[in-house]
Amino acid sequence: MNWIYPRIIAHRCGGALAPENTLAGLRVAAGRGCKGVEFDVMLSGDGTPILIHDETLERTTDGRGRVAETSDAELARLDAGGWHGAQFAGEPLPSFGDAAELCRALGLWANVEIKPSTGADAETARRVAALARELWRDAPSPLLSSFSTEALEVARDAAPELPRGLLVDAPPADWLKRLRRLGCLSLHCSRRHFGRRLLDEARRADVPLLVYTVNDAEDAIQLLRSGVAAVFIDRIDLLSGWTE
Numbered sequence: 001m002n003w004i005y006p007r008i009i010a011h012r013c014g015g016a017l018a019p020e021n022t023l024a025g026l027r028v029a030a031g032r033g034c035k036g037v038e039f040d041v042m043l044s045g046d047g048t049p050i051l052i053h054d055e056t057l058e059r060t061t062d063g064r065g066r067v068a069e070t071s072d073a074e075l076a077r078l079d080a081g082g083w084h085g086a087q088f089a090g091e092p093l094p095s096f097g098d099a100a101e102l103c104r105a106l107g108l109w110a111n112v113e114i115k116p117s118t119g120a121d122a123e124t125a126r127r128v129a130a131l132a133r134e135l136w137r138d139a140p141s142p143l144l145s146s147f148s149t150e151a152l153e154v155a156r157d158a159a160p161e162l163p164r165g166l167l168v169d170a171p172p173a174d175w176l177k178r179l180r181r182l183g184c185l186s187l188h189c190s191r192r193h194f195g196r197r198l199l200d201e202a203r204r205a206d207v208p209l210l211v212y213t214v215n216d217a218e219d220a221i222q223l224l225r226s227g228v229a230a231v232f233i234d235r236i237d238l239l240s241g242w243t244e
Helices: 023-031 072-076 096-106 121-135 149-158 175-182 196-205 217-226
Strands: 008-010 036-043 049-051 109-114 143-146 164-167 186-190 209-212 230-233
Touching (some): 036 096, 049 121, 096 109, 121 149, 143 186, 149 164
Parallel strands (some): 008 036, 008 230, 036 109, 109 143, 143 164
């Protein structure tokens, strides 16, 4: 299995211990001993790659409206941490560039999920892939993943040297054919749809299989010992110190 990256990956930067997709989350992950993090990148109204999961601002900030229709200046005024706890009040929405810089400073490997807003698959992938190539030019490459086939195709063409992961909920019957066509390194699937048959198929094809989101320590360790390449977790306090 060609997997050289961390096997415990903090979901959305700091998992459940910090506001998602923030620099505070990256610091919490590093402080807990995590070596790998995952986060989502979407384009702002000005076309700037920023860290956020939803297409709208309401759930994780004190703003309102669509991310793709909000300027960088407006986004810079938002609080992306207060909803999680008073100690995170005033935490900003970070740019992809700021997150990459902090990952490198903290020694964190990153799985960058390309998270396009509706209809922006190609442009998001193009900008994210090009910027990732630049930001990690002289450092170990991040892995780009996405649910969007179009985004993975564009990322492949824009920065073919960066590894990619095919992100799915339930793996389709032709997952291996799709993965090979897209030139992806790994398959990322939901814990709900993980099974021994899928693991055996991935093993035979020499494809690293990653599972999200696993928050039971015993379950996570069992998955890792069974041959799963890595797990994404919210409860980094339970697993960040685990080693084989």
